[in-house]
Structures are given as C-alpha cells and as structure tokens.
Amino acid sequence: MKQMKDDYDKFHRKPLQVRSAQELLAPFGKPGLTERIPLQDSHGRYLAVPVHAPHPFPRFRRSGMDGYAIRSSDTEACGTEPVIWLNVIDEIPCGSVSDKPISAGTAARIMTGAQVPEGADAVVMLEMTELRETDGQTQVGLKRRIETGKNITPIGFEVQEGEVLLRPGRQIQAGEISVLASFGVHQVTVYRKPRIAIFSTGSELLTVDEPLQPGKIRNSNTYMLASQVRAAGGEPFILEAVMDDLSLAQSKVEEAMQEYDAVVTSGGVSVGDYDIMGDLVRSDHVDMLYNKIAMRPGSVTTAAVKDGKLLFALSGNPGACFVGFELFVRPFIQRTLGSDKPYLTEWTAVLDQDYTKVNAFTRYVRGRVEVRDGMVYAIPAKVDESSVMVTIKDSDCLIVIPPAKGVTPAGDKVKILLLKGSTL
Numbered sequence: 319m320k321q322m323k324d325d326y327d328k329f330h331r332k333p334l335q336v337r338s339a340q341e342l343l344a345p346f347g348k349p350g351l352t353e354r355i356p357l358q359d360s361h362g363r364y365l366a367v368p369v370h371a372p373h374p375f376p377r378f379r380r381s382g383m384d385g386y387a388i389r390s391s392d393t394e395a396c397g398t399e400p401v402i403w404l405n406v407i408d409e410i411p412c413g414s415v416s417d418k419p420i421s422a423g424t425a426a427r428i429m430t431g432a433q434v435p436e437g438a439d440a441v442v443m444l445e446m447t448e449l450r451e452t453d454g455q456t457q458v459g460l461k462r463r464i465e466t467g468k469n470i471t472p473i474g475f476e477v478q479e480g481e482v483l484l485r486p487g488r489q490i491q492a493g494e495i496s497v498l499a500s501f502g503v504h505q506v507t508v509y510r511k512p513r514i515a516i517f518s519t520g521s522e523l524l525t526v527d528e529p530l531q532p533g534k535i536r537n538s539n540t541y542m543l544a545s546q547v548r549a550a551g552g553e554p555f556i557l558e559a560v561m562d563d564l565s566l567a568q569s570k571v572e573e574a575m576q577e578y579d580a581v582v583t584s585g586g587v588s589v590g591d592y593d594i595m596g597d598l599v600r601s602d603h604v605d606m607l608y609n610k611i612a613m614r615p616g617s618v619t620t621a622a623v624k625d626g627k628l629l630f631a632l633s634g635n636p637g638a639c640f641v642g643f644e645l646f647v648r649p650f651i652q653r654t655l656g657s658d659k660p661y662l663t664e665w666t667a668v669l670d671q672d673y674t675k676v677n678a679f680t681r682y683v684r685g686r687v688e689v690r691d692g693m694v695y696a697i698p699a700k701v702d703e704s705s706v707m708v709t710i711k712d713s714d715c716l717i718v719i720p721p722a723k724g725v726t727p728a729g730d731k732v733k734i735l736l737l738k739g740s741t742l
C-alpha cells in the first residue's frame with residue numbers, strides 16, 4: 319500500500335515552466351554579505367557599493383603631446399612671418415608643476431601627461447617646432463597657427479566630480495579596475511562569493527583517482543558543477559559523493575544546508591528505486607519547490623528549501639545536470655552578487671540544421687554559434703542526449719526548441735542562450 323502511494327507521488331509530478339521555476343527561486347537570491355579586498359585581487363568579483371568620482375578626471379589640464387606649452391594668440395602672426403620665435407622659460411616633465419606662468423612671447427617645454435602651466439592654452443608638438451639659441455636664451459620656432467585648446471585635455475574631460483561611475487552588482491574587469499585605481503580605491507568592497515556545497519549521489523560513483531571497477535563510473539558531475547559555480551561567481555565546496563542511501567543523504571544535506579549558502583546535488587531525482595533525492599525532497603525534512611520542469615534535458619530537476627536556504631537537486635545525467643545548473647543555480651548565484659542580469663544572455667539565431675526530435679517539453683539543445691555573413695547561426699550538437707557528457711565541452715550555447723509536433727526546420731529563427739560567459 320505504501321509502495322503504491324510512494325509510486326503515485328513519484329510519477330504524478332506537476333511540471334513547471336522554466337520561467338515559473340526561475341520566478342519561484344528569485345526571492346531566495348538576495349545580495350549577500352560583503353568583504354573588502356585589495357584592488358589587485360578584485361578581478362571577476364562583483365562590486366557591493368557604488369563608486370563616485372571624488373574628483374574630476376583628469377584633475378588638471380593635461381598635455382597630450384611632447385612639445386611646447388604656448389599661448390595660441392602668439393601664433394596668429396604665423397603666415398605673415400615665416401617663423402615665430404618664443405623664449406623657452408621652463409621644462410616640465412610629467413609629474414612636475416611649473417611655477418612659471420606663460421605670458422606673451424614665452425613657451426615651456428612640456429612632456430605628455432604633464433600639467434599645462436598657467437597662461438598656456440595650447441601645446442604644439444615637438445615635430446612642428448625648431449630650436450635656436452640667441453644670447454644664451456633658448457627659443458622655439460613655430461611656423462603654423464595653433465588653435466586654442468590644441469593638445470590639452472581639459473579638466474573633467476572623462477569624468478566630472480561626483481559622477482556615479484560604477485554601480486553595485488557590476489562585475490570588475492579590466493576597465494572597472496582602471497576606474498577604481500584612478501580614483502584611489504585600493505580596497506574594494508565586493509559581495510562575498512556565495513559558498514555552494516556540491517555533492518553527487520550514486521552508488522556507482524568512483525572518485526577521479528580511483529581505478530575503474532565493473533559497473534562503476536567516475537564522478538564527473540561534481541567537478542563540472544564546481545567549475546560552473548566558479549564561472550557563475552560562487553565559491554564551490556566539493557563534498558564527498560554519497561551512496562544511494564536515503565538517511566545518509568539526508569544527514570549530509572542537512573549538515574551542508576546549515577554550513578553553506580546553498581547546496582547543489584546531482585543524481586537520484588527520477589523515479590528509480592534508488593532515486594533517493596527524489597524521496598528526500600518529498601519528505602517533510604525540506605519544503606519542495608518543484609520536482610518536474612517542462613524541459614528537456616532535466617525534466618526531473620528538483621528544488622527544495624529549508625530555513626530559507628535552497629537545495630538544488632539536479633539530475634544525474636551529465637547533460638541534464640549541466641543545463642539544470644545554468645538555468646536555475648547560476649541565476650541564484652548571480653543574484654546574490656547583485657547582478658541585474660542573472661540569466662544567460664539571450665540571442666536570436668538561425669537554426670543551421672533541421673532539428674528532428676519531437677517533444678512536448680521545451681528543449682535546451684547544446685550547440686555552437688557561428689556568425690556567417692553577419693548572420694548568427696546555431697548548430698545543434700550531433701549527440702545531445704541527456705546522458706551524453708562529451709559534447710558539453712563543444713557547446714557555446716543552448717538552442718531553445720519550443721514544444722513541437724514535427725521537425726523544427728533549418729532556417730527557423732530560434733532563441734539561443736549563450737554559455738561560457740560568451741561574448742561572441
């Protein structure tokens with residue numbers, strides 16, 4: 319009788335649409351704790367505070383050339399006279415400030431990046447000048463008119479004082495680091511990486527360093543997931559895989575849920591006799607959010623919550639596990655990092671080949687993106703079964719094939735989700 323009730327619960331699952339499941343998860347992903355780290359360690363991290371400009375940039379009138387700082391009005395006579403001669407009164411290397419203002423008839427030799435002296439309103443590049451010595455006085459000769467402002471970068475040309483330059487949730491990369499450094503932010507306040515526990519379930523699993531044994535396989539999902547966690551901005555914690563034993567898995571899940579920000583498991587969510595994660599989420603130890611999604615692969619992708627923390631119980635099949643992570647776990651991690659774009663980037667592409675599998679559920683097909691003659695094409699992987707591992711590495715997108723009664727023909731426009739932080 320109990321067996322019948324269990325089987326009934328296992329099989330009669332209510333499929334949720336991907337978007338509905340994502341919405342159900344959204345409230346759990348809130349920007350979390352912050353930490354201060356040195357600027358040089360901040361690449362790839364997510365800013366937790368806004369960065370305002372404490373001063374304009376550049377902060378002083380900057381010479382854009384090696385040459386002479388002059389008054390442009392002194393060159394007005396160029397054209398009527400073959401050469402205008404100005405007395406060179408100073409030399410200004412980068413980093414020095416001249417205390418000799420430029421007045422009519424004078425110039426200062428100046429280097430690229432140096433502060434333009436008072437009185438000067440243009441810099442003429444070295445190549446356009448000649449030099450002479452008259453009675454011990456160095457003079458610079460100019461032949462052409464120079465307009466006001468030439469080769470001088472004005473104060474605040476790039477950034478005005480007080481401007482908001484970076485907002486929380488922004489991922490720090492080379493350009494952001496340059497901004498932070500320019501404004502003296504040597505300790506950066508970033509969101510702490512969410513700590514994600516990962517463990518696989520399955521009595522067939524060997525560790526990667528174990529020799530193969532009959533009927534057994536090496537655990538690849540754990541390492542694949544750890545890599546996905548890192549790419550999404552989280553910190554993975556690899557826990558030992560557990561056998562298909564409900565009470566063992568239960569105690570491991572409980573321990574991990576107390577210690578980490580979220581727990582991701584793989585395997586045991588389908589309807590088999592040893593699919594213990596499916597049983598676990600139906601028990602009253604956790605509150606199940608869903609245990610079926612209207613998608614392929616990963617239709618049995620499951621999630622539950624306990625004390626406000628999420629348990630993502632992904633399918634054991636590597637393809638389904640991979641997709642389940644990208645669609646559900648990645649957005650959670652991204653949300654805790656303050657990202658306002660938690661989902662994979664979506665593009666439209668032309669399907670390159672017929673897609674022949676027919677399905678009642680939306681398919682997320684591994685594929686490659688190719689740009690030909692300015693058109694984006696999506697090429698489905700030759701083998702994309704949920705159980706197939708080896709083509710995950712060759713995919714830079716997931717091709718979204720909506721439920722279809724027949725073939726989806728080549729040439730159809732399809733939605734694609736970019737993988738690998740793709741900036742194709």
Ligand SMILES: Nc1nc2c(c(=O)[nH]1)N[C@H]1C(S)=C(S)[C@@H](COP(=O)(O)OP(=O)(O)OC[C@H]3O[C@@H](n4cnc5c(N)ncnc54)[C@H](O)[C@@H]3O)O[C@H]1N2
Nearest residue numbers: 518520537538539540585586587588593633634635638704
């Ligand atoms: N009667 C039915 N059987 C199955 C159904 C169904 O609807 N009715 N769905 C199939 C689909 S689709 C999928 S997907 C899988 C889901 O299985 P589970 O999530 O329960 O995963 P397992 O049974 O534990 O393992 C499936 C497969 O994946 C391999 N695996 C597991 N863990 C790992 C790991 N860490 N690294 C590498 N490979 C792993 C495992 O050995 C199995 O081969 O159920 C179908 N069955």
Ligand code: MOO
Nearest residue numbers: 615616617638704
């Ligand atoms: O749930 Mo399975 O991954 O649909 O193919």
Ligand SMILES: [Mg+2]
Nearest residue numbers: 586588590593
């Ligand atoms: Mg199973």
